[in-house]
Amino acid sequence: MRILKVTGPAVHRSILHSRAVLHSRARSQSPYNVKAFSRRLIDWQKVHGRHGLPWQGTRDPYRLWLSEIMLQQTQVATVIPYYERFLARFPDVAALAGADPGEVMRLWSGLGYYARARNLHGAARRVVETHGGRFPLQVDAVADLPGIGRSTAAAIVAFATGEPHAILDGNVKRVLARHAGIAGPVDSSAVIARLWETAQSRLPRRDVEAYTQGLMDLGSTLCSRTSPDCGRCPVRADCVARREGRTDELPGPKAARAAKLRRAVWLVVIAGGRVLLEQRPAPGIWGGLWSFPAFAEGMDPREACASLGVAPVSIDPLPNLRHAFTHFTLEATPFRVRVRRTSLAAGEPGRRWIGMVDAQDAALPAPVKRLLATLAPEASRSGAARAGTGAGSRAAPRRR
């Protein structure tokens, strides 16, 4: 084998030429073409995206805001009936601002992440007080309202005005991290800054609504977390993750956080088919909703009964249950406590008796409803389960 040794100006020219070729290739093989990315996404959304949802086809920022908040962490199919019921009861921001907090929580009951409902109510009041009842249409002003982040504010304004504003929710982060090949923990400030830059740089001037919806649709349908359907993706041709076989490693996992477990003892106090409930303080988990009286981990149920002022006929342990919140998991140890009379402990503010069957329609967190449903056969054997719920019907009114 012969080795050619070349030195001097020839080498320099050769290096410059190689660099020029590489640079030109890099440009022609650019990981994405901004205009093409948005155009392909828009065309795809118009044909294959989601259409006909109750919050589409409107420029009413109140409706858009409500849908964006409800859709956080929640599937479209779950949201639709809640959205329609909420809107029927509170058709505009003034109606929501003037609503009773308990009524707002009741209509949200079962949708989870209840801080969203409290913030929604607070934001409606703020819109009335500081914006004269007109929902603002500037991203900064919208993001200043309780419970609305930068991405949600941008989505509301983009859909309400057609102006280009970059969004970056969880699904969009996944699409952009994969398509642009942005590695690193997706919750790190450096990665988030790069994702915002990427989102901003790809905005189209026209068809903003279809583009914004297309990003959301792509992230929640084809570009799924565990098994992206790249073969049908409109931007597959220049997707870095697809080309390099890295869809399983992009976006990078969040920095590990120790899982927190909180434990509590619940007393499910039952008297003649009615159950004793307490209103949860706000702010806090399930704030404003009605739940079982809760005590610190390890609390003796007899002592807990004494502190409530109820005299138990029997106390039976029920299976533990777990419920995951965003930052921790709650493990509850419930005890069924049978008492003879409902009058005990009911006089306390924030504490009410309610018929166990009626509880399914009241402002209760889903795990509390589920536990009560397992005990409902016992309630249905009691004549008091549905009729004459007394104070309970005032505390947690039934759906109309």
Ligand code: SF4
């Ligand atoms: S090609 Fe695959 S990984 Fe890339 S954006 Fe499309 S669905 Fe996601």
